[in-house]
Amino acid sequence: MNNSPNIEPDKEVPELKEGFFDLLPKGLIEFLNEAGEIARFAGKFFKQVLRPPYEFKEVLKQAFEIGYRSLSLVSITSFIIGLVLTLQSRPTLVEFGAEAWLPSMVGISIIRELGPVVIALICAGKIGSSIGAELGSMKVTEQIDAMEVSGTNPFKYIVVTRILSTTLTIPILIIIGDAVALYGSYLAVNIRGSVSFTLFFKQVFDSLEFSDVVPAFIKTFFFGFAIGLIGCYKGYNSKKGTEGVGRSANSAVVIGSLLVFIIDLIAVQITEFFGFL
Amino acid sequence: MNKEISRNVRLGAFVIAGALLLIIGLYSIGKSKNMFGKTFSLSCEFTDVSGLSVGNNVRYSGIDVGIVDEIEFTNDSSIKVVMEIDEKFIKFIRSNSIAAIGTDGLMGNKLVNITPGTFDAPLVEDNSKILSMKIVNTEEMLRTLDMTNRNILVITGNLKEITDNINRSRGTLYTVLMDTSLARSVEHTLVNIQYVSDNLVETSQQLTDITKEAGSGKGVLGTMLNDTTMSNELRNAISNVKEGSEKFSKMSADMSEIVDQINSGKGIVNGLIKDTAMANDLKVSLSNIESASKKLDEDLEAVQHSIFFRSYFRKTKNQPK
Numbered sequence: 001m002n003n004s005p006n007i008e009p010d011k012e013v014p015e016l017k018e019g020f021f022d023l024l025p026k027g028l029i030e031f032l033n034e035a036g037e038i039a040r041f042a043g044k045f046f047k048q049v050l051r052p053p054y055e056f057k058e059v060l061k062q063a064f065e066i067g068y069r070s071l072s073l074v075s076i077t078s079f080i081i082g083l084v085l086t087l088q089s090r091p092t093l094v095e096f097g098a099e100a101w102l103p104s105m106v107g108i109s110i111i112r113e114l115g116p117v118v119i120a121l122i123c124a125g126k127i128g129s130s131i132g133a134e135l136g137s138m139k140v141t142e143q144i145d146a147m148e149v150s151g152t153n154p155f156k157y158i159v160v161t162r163i164l165s166t167t168l169t170i171p172i173l174i175i176i177g178d179a180v181a182l183y184g185s186y187l188a189v190n191i192r193g194s195v196s197f198t199l200f201f202k203q204v205f206d207s208l209e210f211s212d213v214v215p216a217f218i219k220t221f222f223f224g225f226a227i228g229l230i231g232c233y234k235g236y237n238s239k240k241g242t243e244g245v246g247r248s249a250n251s252a253v254v255i256g257s258l259l260v261f262i263i264d265l266i267a268v269q270i271t272e273f274f275g276f277l
Numbered sequence: 278m279n280k281e282i283s284r285n286v287r288l289g290a291f292v293i294a295g296a297l298l299l300i301i302g303l304y305s306i307g308k309s310k311n312m313f314g315k316t317f318s319l320s321c322e323f324t325d326v327s328g329l330s331v332g333n334n335v336r337y338s339g340i341d342v343g344i345v346d347e348i349e350f351t352n353d354s355s356i357k358v359v360m361e362i363d364e365k366f367i368k369f370i371r372s373n374s375i376a377a378i379g380t381d382g383l384m385g386n387k388l389v390n391i392t393p394g395t396f397d398a399p400l401v402e403d404n405s406k407i408l409s410m411k412i413v414n415t416e417e418m419l420r421t422l423d424m425t426n427r428n429i430l431v432i433t434g435n436l437k438e439i440t441d442n443i444n445r446s447r448g449t450l451y452t453v454l455m456d457t458s459l460a461r462s463v464e465h466t467l468v469n470i471q472y473v474s475d476n477l478v479e480t481s482q483q484l485t486d487i488t489k490e491a492g493s494g495k496g497v498l499g500t501m502l503n504d505t506t507m508s509n510e511l512r513n514a515i516s517n518v519k520e521g522s523e524k525f526s527k528m529s530a531d532m533s534e535i536v537d538q539i540n541s542g543k544g545i546v547n548g549l550i551k552d553t554a555m556a557n558d559l560k561v562s563l564s565n566i567e568s569a570s571k572k573l574d575e576d577l578e579a580v581q582h583s584i585f586f587r588s589y590f591r592k593t594k595n596q597p598k
Contacts, residue, residue: 064288071291098382111302172295179298205305206341209332213306217299 041233045163048156058161066127066162067169071176073126074119078177081118082110082184090192099193100203106185107204112212115178117264120223123170124256128231131162132252135235136245144236159232166228171220211271219267226259311343315364318346319401321376321389321409322355329378329387335360337374337391342366345389360389370407373398377410 021029086106093099135158138144147154186200234252238244307313310332326348335343343362351357362370371394379390391407401407443451452459490496494503501507539547548555581590 060285060288063292064284068284068288068291101382169291172292175295175299175302176291179302201305202309205302206309208302208306209310210303210306213302 037237038229038233041159041236042229044155045160045229048153048160049164051156053156055157055161058157059164062161062165063169066131066165067173070123070126070169070173074122074173074177075180077122078115078119078181079184081114082106082181082186083188085109085114085181086185086188087191090188102189103185103195103200103203104207107182107207108212110178110181110185111208112216113264115181116174116216116220116223117260119174119177120170120220120227120260121257123166123173123223124227124260125253127166127170128227128252128256129249131166131228131231132235132238133245133249135159135162135232136238136248137242139236139238140241140245155236159236162232163225163228166231167221167224170224170227171217174220174223175217215267215271219263222263222267223260226263227256230256230259309341311361311363316343316361317364317367317401317403318359319343319362319370319376320357320359320404320406322351322357322406323378323409324354324356324411326356326358327378327387329358329389333386334381334388335362335391336379336388337362337366337370338393342370342391358389367403368400369393370401371395371398372401372405372407374401375408375410377412379412 024032086102089105090099090102093102093105135144138158144154144158147157182201182204186195186197189195189200231252234248234255238248240247304313329345329348331345331348333345334341335345343360343366345358346361347357347359349357349359358376360376370391373394375392375394377390377392379388380386381388392410443454487496487498491498491502493499501511539550541547549559580586
């Protein structure tokens with residue numbers, strides 16, 4: 001019954017690693033441990049996602065709850081971003097006599113960077129916290145354990161579906177958000193000046209390259225994956241009763257937002273490496 | 278069930294909206310880069326592409342007609358730029374069109390500007406090559422401006438030295454520049470010049486009138502200029518004057534000869550002028566003539582009173598003259 005690994009007495013267990021980690025600060029060890037747990041959690045996701053049975057209905061349900069229900073928030077926020085960015089940039093460009101460049105500048109800013117990052121942060125706040133809180137409460141109320149007992153794979157049913165949903169719907173939210181932000185920018189341009197709808201969008205698309213759009217679009221999948229992964233991880237590993245639910249939701253937002261920035265930084269480096277910048 | 282369908286429909290609309298927006302965006306970008314239409318290739322060679330890169334716009338007469346497709350070195354001093362041009366513009370671009378690298382606005386992206394060729398040249402074909410022209414770039418312009426600035430610095434230094442010298446020496450130039458009375462004199466002079474110029478204008482006007490009158494044959498001058506009879510007379514008079522002057526010339530020559538002869542001691546005149554003995558003799562002779570005439574006068578007086586001639590003189594005295 002003893003399942004512990006047999007260690008041969010003549011072979012000494014290397015104590016170098018333990019000694020090395022003992023030298024590190026406790027906070028750093030905790031951080032590395034957390035990073036390792038998240039990596040394992042992600043690995044489990046990739047393992048489970050390819051294995052049948054596939055929970056399509058639950059994926060669609062989660063896509064609706066996560067994506068569709070976030071549309072209004074994302075649209076309003078994006079509209080304001082486009083409007084404010086244009087109004088704030090306009091005086092500086094007017095000073096240089098480059099007012100005609102406003103659509104190009106705002107278009108590049110929104111499509112390349114502002115749209116994806118800001119919308120991903122909003123999603124990290126709304127979606128990450130809701131997943132963290134939902135899974136956390138399921139955990140503390142032992143619903144997950146009950147699922148396991150009833151023969152349902154809770155990880156596959158709860159985690160995989162949610163991560164897939166965020167990975168697929170956040171890019172769509174970002175595309176719609178970018179479009180709404182550009183429309184907000186168009187309205188802002190017409191508050192002071194007069195630029196036709198056709199001219200505005202022609203200038204925007206003329207200034208854009210595929211190398212602006214494609215990397216920005218690809219990184220949104222990573223944003224979605226990271227937000228879903230962190231939300232699920234924090235909720236799935238929630239502890240300490242109802243208090244832990246709030247903590248899970250909170251840390252899901254914080255770590256999810258941080259990961260968005262880190263992924264953006266890596267994406268910029270990769271884009272630059274391949275010569276798209 | 279209804280709830281689930283409604284949810285799925287809304288989710289489907291949400292996904293399709295996102296996909297459509299993505300497709301429209303990508304299509305618009307591709308269209309602006311001529312990715313979906315038929316194109317043809319044009320190439321040209323430059324020595325310096327000034328930062329031109331693949332994807333930059335190509336403009337023909339200010340219209341975006343294509344993009345830069347390829348940039349490659351053909352040798353160590355020549356760079357080949359291949360451009361993808363929208364096929365609908367092939368009927369406008371002539372083979373002697375000239376490509377030049379420019380900038381979109383003052384600080385914009387680099388682009389290739391194609392200047393239209395002349396109508397007598399044939400139209401370009403696919404993969405044909407056009408001429409290129411080097412444009413002065415900003416760097417060269419700044420270099421020239423830098424040199425100009427240096428020259429201006431030297432010039433201002435020299436000017437400062439000159440003005441310092443003028444201030445220090447207080448010479449003529451200083452007086453000219455600083456003396457207010459001189460300025461008034463100059464002003465006065467200018468007023469006079471103005472007055473003189475006014476007079477000149479008036480005089481020239483009068484002269485114009487005179488010449489007009491003379492031209493039209495009025496007045497003495499006009500008559501002189503236009504009357505042929507008078508001109509003949511004038512010609513005769515001039516001829517007479519010429520003849521008189523010739524005679525006078527001859528006379529003066531004769532006089533000169535006479536004077537020469539006198540000077541050379543020949544003739545009686547020379548003796549009268551230069552020979553003092555002769556002068557004395559002449560003087561004595563004149564004195565003698567005077568005394569002889571006195572005596573003759575007395576003798577004649579005596580003859581009048583003589584008995585033989587008294588009646589004759591009385592008769593002549595009474596006769597009217």
